[in-house]
Amino acid sequence: MSVPATDWKEVVPPDEDARFIGYAEKLQAMQHRRARARAPEKPDRALHAKPNLHALAEFSVLPDLPAHARVGLFAEPASYHAYVRFSNGQGVRQPDRMPDVRGIGIKLLGVPGTKLIPGMQDATTQDFLLIKSASTPFRNADEFVAFVLAGENQALFVPRAIAALGFVRTWQILRGIVPGLAERVRSLATTRYYQPVPSQLGLYAVHFGLWPHASNAPNRARDKRGSSREYLGEELAERLREGPVSYDFRLQHFRDEQRTPIEDASIEWTEAVAPSLTVARLTLPQQDVNNARGRQLSSFVENLSFDPFHTRQDMRPLGNMMRARNHAYRLSTTARGASPEPSGAQPLHDIEKTTT
Numbered sequence: 001m002s003v004p005a006t007d008w009k010e011v012v013p014p015d016e017d018a019r020f021i022g023y024a025e026k027l028q029a030m031q032h033r034r035a036r037a038r039a040p041e042k043p044d045r046a047l048h049a050k051p052n053l054h055a056l057a058e059f060s061v062l063p064d065l066p067a068h069a070r071v072g073l074f075a076e077p078a079s080y081h082a083y084v085r086f087s088n089g090q091g092v093r094q095p096d097r098m099p100d101v102r103g104i105g106i107k108l109l110g111v112p113g114t115k116l117i118p119g120m121q122d123a124t125t126q127d128f129l130l131i132k133s134a135s136t137p138f139r140n141a142d143e144f145v146a147f148v149l150a151g152e153n154q155a156l157f158v159p160r161a162i163a164a165l166g167f168v169r170t171w172q173i174l175r176g177i178v179p180g181l182a183e184r185v186r187s188l189a190t191t192r193y194y195q196p197v198p199s200q201l202g203l204y205a206v207h208f209g210l211w212p213h214a215s216n217a218p219n220r221a222r223d224k225r226g227s228s229r230e231y232l233g234e235e236l237a238e239r240l241r242e243g244p245v246s247y248d249f250r251l252q253h254f255r256d257e258q259r260t261p262i263e264d265a266s267i268e269w270t271e272a273v274a275p276s277l278t279v280a281r282l283t284l285p286q287q288d289v290n291n292a293r294g295r296q297l298s299s300f301v302e303n304l305s306f307d308p309f310h311t312r313q314d315m316r317p318l319g320n321m322m323r324a325r326n327h328a329y330r331l332s333t334t335a336r337g338a339s340p341e342p343s344g345a346q347p348l349h350d351i352e353k354t355t356t
């Protein structure tokens with residue numbers, strides 16, 4: 001691959017920040033309304049409320065990367081302990097067979113370097129958040145938030161979306177979103193995840209991807225679709241009881257504004273234009289997520305926050321959708337009283353601290 005371009009740029013309208021703060025407040029108000037409806041429970045996440053599974057993981061940066069990948073976190077081969085949280089995308093907990101976004105949050109421990117979020121600059125953690133689609137049907141946060149808010153009331157969803165975005169755009173978005181949501185997932189171990197919006201990587205701009213390692217073979221005997229409300233987590237838990245599950249962590253580099261846009265999240269950065277490169281391996285080692293230790297880990301990880309802006313400064317999130325996220329996650333985690341960042345590089349040590 002030729003050396004990737006470095007002439008990417010963000011275009012930030014002057015009124016944007018106030019609008020994005022307003023979106024974050026609206027999402028938080030929805031989060032509170034849902035919590036009140038289930039009283040006396042404390043609020044769930046405003047989005048991705050339902051976890052499928054929490055696990056311990058290892059994230060290993062590979063050696064011998066090309067110069068354009070050997071940047072920031074990927075500059076040197078290194079291994080980090082990590083927590084992962086697999087989730088469904090809705091702000092309500094529904095059965096896994098329902099159409100939904102699927103996501104994964106990854107929190108690395110012991111990562112050096114100053115972080116972005118004020119007050120968390122010295123934290124030694126670093127987050128990645130990915131979903132099951134390589135692009136979003138939404139061009140920007142205006143469209144994303146309009147759809148999410150319209151979806152709070154299923155019966156009024158379509159008229160509300162049309163009122164916000166117009167008939168043509170609503171129809172285009174629905175046409176883009178439905179096939180991906182409706183696709184039945186066999187296993188989280190054989191699902192590809194993407195960060196379909198950009199982040200800086202030193203001089204470059206990149207998308208992240210997480211592709212199942214070839215060793216995570218589909219297993220029909222294990223296929224639990226339809227048999228259980230929680231089949232996604234149960235299937236992965238079964239695999240982990242028997243052995244590790246691994247994914248390749250990949251980078252796609254910005255080429256040009258037309259084919260790999262920074263501000264428009266609806267354009268896929270295709271493999272033909274921006275071939276992805278494996279730079280690290282995420283391995284969930286063999287573990288029992290249902291024994292006493294696994295359950296302890298699960299409630300610890302559930303109360304953490306995963307935030308795209310909680311990252312090294314040389315990996316700043318870019319583009320419209322990302323700038324909107326810079327407000328939304330902070331308000332959601334405040335509303336639900338998320339735990340502070342774990343300290344240290346050893347995961348089990350953190351958990352012991354909270355239980356002694």
Ligand code: HEM
Binds near residue numbers: 027044321
């Ligand atoms: C297309 C890019 C996006 C991706 C890949 C993504 C991914 C995720 C994932 C994986 C989670 C769950 C994290 C966890 O397990 O704790 C999450 C949560 C969340 N997302 Fe996004 N998301 C995207 C866009 C957005 C946008 C545009 C907004 C709003 C402007 C948003 C608002 C939220 C909120 C409020 C939460 C819950 C935060 C918490 O309480 O911890 N997301 N997202």
